[in-house]
Amino acid sequence: MSSISQQNPVRVFVSHVFAPSDDYFRVFEYLESSHNFYYRNCSDPERQLGGNSEAMKDELRKQINLAEVVIVPAGQYKHNEPWIDFVLNCAKGLEKPIIVLEFFGIKEKVPVQLEALADEVIEWNERSIAYAIRRQARHEDTTRWDVIDFKLD
Template structure:
């Protein structure tokens, strides 16, 4: 059997709301016939090692370096995204770099931040096949 294609994903997230991120990683890891490389910064491997000084310009640079090699940016369309300057920066950088944006609707949420919906190329619910299909469709 030929090897599967590895999709290069940048998953935007806020550690305060890490359950959505962890659930998505689990979903993608268990998706049949789907391989990916995760360019986001997991909690176990943060952008900055402990004790390293963080400046906004350095954080922006490191986030941009994570987005650059990805094919697609995935954003959770939770209302917390409306209040995160870093998630907005990740969306802006993805748009600037011409990366398609996939938004995932949180369970049971009726309202979505307009900034996410205005910039998303596609919005899907929490369904493995919908998410994987959208990634395959949007990835270049």
């Protein structure tokens, strides 16, 4: 795989149930604030399908298939467990790596079912999210060293 660039953005699917949520938007806020990180959003939560569950499943499959990596905020799992299970199983079936984001703003353990299907579970942090995507989607080495500058007087 080649590295992420403006000409070669990583294709990302963020889980949704055809209704955008705060966590859904928050993922993109974090990605936008990541320096030199280019992505293409393959998820479309506002697509109207008339409530037919089979049509919704087909559309989710199409969106997931376009992506290189699937991101699932754990907060979505509580309220939409059957649909998020479908997203997770579809991603696994299509051999897409899954990144699960811990609950936002609360100290709650990620559900075991979610953790079991995840390739990586991470905290809400712009650098952590961008690095996890680089590792899972493009197998890039994200080892970074912090440099501390100081003066001796």
